[in-house]
Structure formats: structure tokens, C-alpha cells
Amino acid sequence: MEYSSDGRIKRGNHAAKMYIIIIIKCLKTLAFTGMVGLSLGERHFIQGGIAQDLRSDGRKRLTYRPLSVETGVIPQVNGSARVRIGATDVIASVKAELGKPSLLQPDKGKVSLYMDCSSTADPAFEGRGGEELAAELSNALQNCLLGGKSGAGAGIDLSSLIVVEGKICWNLYIDGLVVSSDGNLLDALGAAIKAALSNTGIPRVQVAAGTLNDEHPEVDVCDDEFLQFDTSGVPVIVTLTKVGRHYIVDATSEEESQMSSAVSISFNRQGHICGITKRGGVGLDPSILLDMISVAKHVSEQVLNKLDSEIASAEAEEES
Amino acid sequence: MEYVSPEGLRLDGRRPMEMRQIRAEIGAVSKADGSAIFEMGNTKVIAAVYGPREVQNKSQQINSHALVRCEYSMANFSTGDRMRKSKGDRRSTEISLVIRQTMEACIMTHLLPRSQIDIYVQVLQADGGTRSACINAATLALADAGIPMRDLVTSCSAGYLNSTPLLDLNYVEDSAGGPDVTLGILPKLDKVTLLQMDSKLPIDILENVMQLAIEGCKAIANYIREILLENTKQLEYRRGV
Numbered sequence: 001m002e003y004s005s006d007g008r009i010k011r012g013n014h015a016a017k018m019y020i021i022i023i024i025k026c027l028k029t030l031a032f033t034g035m036v037g038l039s040l041g042e043r044h045f046i047q048g049g050i051a052q053d054l055r056s057d058g059r060k061r062l063t064y065r066p067l068s069v070e071t072g073v074i075p076q077v078n079g080s081a082r083v084r085i086g087a088t089d090v091i092a093s094v095k096a097e098l099g100k101p102s103l104l105q106p107d108k109g110k111v112s113l114y115m116d117c118s119s120t121a122d123p124a125f126e127g128r129g130g131e132e133l134a135a136e137l138s139n140a141l142q143n144c145l146l147g148g149k150s151g152a153g154a155g156i157d158l159s160s161l162i163v164v165e166g167k168i169c170w171n172l173y174i175d176g177l178v179v180s181s182d183g184n185l186l187d188a189l190g191a192a193i194k195a196a197l198s199n200t201g202i203p204r205v206q207v208a209a210g211t212l213n214d215e216h217p218e219v220d221v222c223d224d225e226f227l228q229f230d231t232s233g234v235p236v237i238v239t240l241t242k243v244g245r246h247y248i249v250d251a252t253s254e255e256e257s258q259m260s261s262a263v264s265i266s267f268n269r270q271g272h273i274c275g276i277t278k279r280g281g282v283g284l285d286p287s288i289l290l291d292m293i294s295v296a297k298h299v300s301e302q303v304l305n306k307l308d309s310e311i312a313s314a315e316a317e318e319e320s
Numbered sequence: 321m322e323y324v325s326p327e328g329l330r331l332d333g334r335r336p337m338e339m340r341q342i343r344a345e346i347g348a349v350s351k352a353d354g355s356a357i358f359e360m361g362n363t364k365v366i367a368a369v370y371g372p373r374e375v376q377n378k379s380q381q382i383n384s385h386a387l388v389r390c391e392y393s394m395a396n397f398s399t400g401d402r403m404r405k406s407k408g409d410r411r412s413t414e415i416s417l418v419i420r421q422t423m424e425a426c427i428m429t430h431l432l433p434r435s436q437i438d439i440y441v442q443v444l445q446a447d448g449g450t451r452s453a454c455i456n457a458a459t460l461a462l463a464d465a466g467i468p469m470r471d472l473v474t475s476c477s478a479g480y481l482n483s484t485p486l487l488d489l490n491y492v493e494d495s496a497g498g499p500d501v502t503l504g505i506l507p508k509l510d511k512v513t514l515l516q517m518d519s520k521l522p523i524d525i526l527e528n529v530m531q532l533a534i535e536g537c538k539a540i541a542n543y544i545r546e547i548l549l550e551n552t553k554q555l556e557y558r559r560g561v
Binding site: 097122126 | 348349350351352355362366367368370376391393395396397399400402408438440441442444445
């Protein structure tokens with residue numbers, strides 16, 4: 001580039017000027033689109049690290065951060081759990097209420113998922129700011145955990161929630177709260193919900209004799225006898241985030257800001273896919289997608305084992 | 321209903337002048353500049369502080385001192401019966417305002433001109449006295465963030481039921497319909513920064529109830545100071561000083 005004596009670019013050197021303008025424009029758009037303010041150097045560092053299979057926190061591409069589970073954290077609900085993956089911290093709670101099953105599915109209970117992003121996790125979640133992400137997370141979790149609209153393929157056996165067919169059933173309300181966010185919220189919430197469900201005790205219900213055929217049967221809820229859920233069928237979610245030409249698991253928020261797309265796949269114990277959600281605007285080659293699924297399946301086995309042992313030790317600790 | 325038994329015990333087994341068990345923990349949200357968990361019995365809140373940082377909305381910038389903002393929110397599972405509340409209902413807006421004003425009074429805002437401090441409080445379990453718990457958590461979080469303050473504001477509530485002044489009301493006592501005095505003080509400067517009361521109370525009894533709440537605030541202040549000291553020792557140890 002040629003400069004005049006006062007430091008400005010010489011008039012006439014049009015190409016150089018345009019070049020600088022384009023750079024400034026690029027930087028401006030990046031500053032607005034990136035959730036995390038990263039410099040060009042930092043971005044190269046993250047991308048380069050992922051390409052070399054050594055990420056900025058020392059992990060490999062397919063390694064999870066340490067995961068810890070604490071159950072029974074909220075005393076006023078039927079089941080709850082807090083899951084921490086690195087600096088990501090989420091709480092899930094399960095509340096059971098007696099209700100009426102829907103007319104279309106008289107033999108099934110209802111499960112509703114509500115996620116909430118607390119503004120403590122990120123100032124951007126202030127006011128209604130977190131609602132969009134919360135809705136996205138609720139939807140993805142619904143896809144991955146609850147199966148189709150008919151309830152087929154759900155991780156939870158919905159027919160076990162029935163008290164009197166067509167008249168009384170348990171409604172499960174699953175609430176999630178993101179307390180601290182450092183990427184990979186979906187996997188963390190999925191794990192927290194699984195842990196909360198295994199922590200859940202549903203009170204035993206006795207239907208008063210003789211009122212079984214009435215419109216509103218009388219029920220007696222036991223306070224001391226609880227039924228545990230079978231949560232072996234509840235899947236885990238593994239999110240693969242594509243950065244550059246490679247994909248990684250358990251991305252931090254810095255890494256997520258560099259992603260082109262992310263695929264969340266949920267697997268159960270048998271290794272069956274229970275749901276898939278793809279996020280991010282950039283398209284994926286179908287063959288890469290299939291490759292990602294097989295990698296995710298392999299990772300999910302490790303995650304399931306790790307999660308199961310963490311849940312078991314958390315339950316043991318709570319009882320002691 | 322009898323809130324104090326003839327033996328002088330309350331519904332949860334406390335004496336009238338006894339506080340619930342308090343527990344505090346610093347650094348619950350690692351991404352925030354300062355954060356804390358504060359528990360008073362079954363009430364549990366998380367506070368996170370972001371800042372001092374650049375003002376996000378330039379039109380709100382104040383050239384002489386810092387802008388303090390606060391948001392209070394309750395988790396869906398925080399109360400006994402589950403309800404879905406949208407953020408920004410009247411109650412949370414009012415509590416946000418109360419917390420903001422109380423914290424603003426103790427932060428030395430003139431030292432941080434053209435900057436913004438955000439305080440977010442999230443209620444995880446609500447069992448009465450959330451206002452007080454939020455203020456205590458916010459104080460700890462602000463101290464953790466290293467924001468200059470005149471003093472550590474602490475807050476505690478007191479009530480008057482069955483002709484007995486009661487310290488630190490829980491939800492059942494709070495909803496009994498008696499007076500509920502929420503007090504916030506600057507313990508070292510010995511000044512009251514927050515005083516709220518509903519229902520009616522004779523002046524001479526108010527004096528007693530207020531005195532009881534002040535004692536409660538001072539006890540909490542001592543505890544908070546201990547926790548902060550312990551935290552500083554830990555930090556010092558980690559730095560290897």
C-alpha cells in the first residue's frame with residue numbers, strides 16, 4: 001500500500017481503500033453477530049485448535065468436560081437435579097399433579113416441558129431476552145425426549161402415569177432453569193431431566209372402592225409411599241457442533257460462537273435414535289450427517305455410562 | 321390460628337427471636353463478575369452481578385455516576401404450587417425496584433462514572449423473606465465482584481403475631497395477615513436504608529419489632545462478613561501469598 005506524507009492512503013489507490021473498507025465492514029458485522037466478543041486472533045486460535053484436535057481448554061474434539069450431578073436439590077417438588085458440565089449449570093425439576101387425560105389419548109398421562117433461561121446466566125437474557133432461546137431449547141428437548149405427538153417413542157412410559165383410564169392421570173411438569181451458561185445447554189438440560197426423573201417419586205394413589213365407574217372417582221393420595229420411574233429408557237442428548245471442517249462435542253460458548261451448524265441427537269440405552277434437531281443456518285452434506293450420527297452414537301454410550309454412575313452416586317449421597 | 325405455642329415455640333419449632341438457619345456461598349455462577357447463593361431456611365436465592373462495564377444502552381448513560389440495574393425473577397418450581405409466571409409482573413417489578421434502590425444507596429456510584437452494574441437475582445425456593453434474602457445475596461455478589469461499597473447492606477424481616485414480635489417470618493407466618501416489617505440496614509454506619517411494612521401496628525410495638533429486625537440484620541451482617549473473610553483467605557491461599 002502507498003501512503004502519502006500525512007499517513008493517509010494516496011488518492012487514486014482505489015483498490016487498497018476498498019480493501020480496508022471491506023475489512024471494517026466485516027469486523028462490524030462480526031461484532032454484531034458473535035454472541036461472545038472475540039478478536040480475529042482468538043477466533044483463529046479456537047478454529048486452529050479444533051482442526052489440530054487440541055481445543056483451547058486442552059480437550060480433544062470428542063471429549064466432554066467433567067460432569068457432576070446433584071439430586072434432590074429442590075425440596076418442594078417430586079424430583080429435581082442439578083447438573084454441571086464445566087461452567088454450565090442447570091437445574092431441572094419434576095412436579096406431578098393429578099389431572100384428566102386428553103380425550104384423544106385416554107390411556108396416557110401428559111408430560112410438559114418448560115425451559116427458562118435465568119438472567120443470572122447472561123445479561124442478554126434480561127426481560128424477555130431469554131424467551132427465544134428457552135423456546136428453542138424446550139422444542140429441541142421435546143423432540144429428543146418425548147417422541148412424536150402421539151407420545152409414541154417417548155423416553156418416559158406415558159401409560160404408567162394413568163390412575164383411572166380416561167378419568168385420572170398424573171401430569172408431569174418438567175421445568176428447567178439455566179443458572180449459568182457456558183455452551184452445550186441442550187446436553188446439560190437433557191442430563192438434568194434424566195437425573196430429575198430418576199429422582200422422582202410419584203405418590204401411590206388408591207381409588208376409593210365403588211367410585212371407579214363414577215365420572216369423578218374419589219382418590220386417596222398416600223404421602224409415604226412413592227413409586228419410582230423406570231428411567232432406563234430416557235435417552236441422553238449428544239450435540240455435535242461443526243466448526244470449520246470438523247465437529248466437536250460439548251462446545252463452550254466461545255466455540256459455539258464459531259459454529260456453522262450443530263446437530264443434537266438423542267440416543268437411548270439400546271443405541272436407538274430418539275430424536276434429531278439441527279440448528280444453525282449453514283447446510284450440511286447428508287453423508288456428513290450420517291457420519292456425525294455414528295460418531296454421536298459412540299459418544300452417547302460413554303455419556304450414558306458416566307451419567308448413570310453419577311446419578312447413582314448422587315442418589316446414594318442424598319440417602320446417606 | 322396459634323402461631324406461638326404457650327411454651328413459646330413457633331410453628332417450625334423456633335423461638336420468637338430466633339432466625340432460620342442461614343447459609344451463604346460465594347461464586348455460584350462462574351461466568352458472572354460476582355455471584356452468591358444465599359439461603360434463609362427454605363428460602364434460597366442466587367444473585368449474579370455483571371459489571372462495572374460499558375453502558376449497553378447509551379441513552380441511559382449517566383456522566384457523573386454509575387447506572388445500577390436490577391432484575392428479580394422467580395423460578396417456576398420455587399413456590400409450593402407450580403405456576404408459570406411471566407417476567408416483569410407487578411410484584412417482581414416492585415421487588416426489583418426495592419433491591420435496586422437499596423443497593424444503589426450503598427454502592428459508591430460516583431467512583432464509577434459512565435458505567436453500568438447489573439444485578440440479577442433468581443429465586444430458587446421461596447418460603448417467605450425472599451426480599452431480604454435477595455438483598456443479602458446481592459450484597460455478597462457485589463462484594464465478590466469487587467464493587468466499592470460504603471457498607472455491607474443486610475436485610476431481615478420481623479413480624480408481630482399473637483402479641484409476640486417474631487424474627488424472620490417464614491411463608492406461613494408471612495401469609496397470616498399480621499404486620500411484616502422488612503428492614504435493611506448499613507450495619508457499620510448504623511443507618512436504615514430500607515423499611516417496608518404492611519398492615520397496622522401501634523407505634524410503641526413497631527419500635528420493638530424494628531429493634532428485633534435490626535438485631536437480625538446485624539447477625540446476618542456478622543455472618544456475611546465471616547463468609548467474605550473466609551472467601552478472601554481462600555483467594556489469598558490460591559494465589560500463594
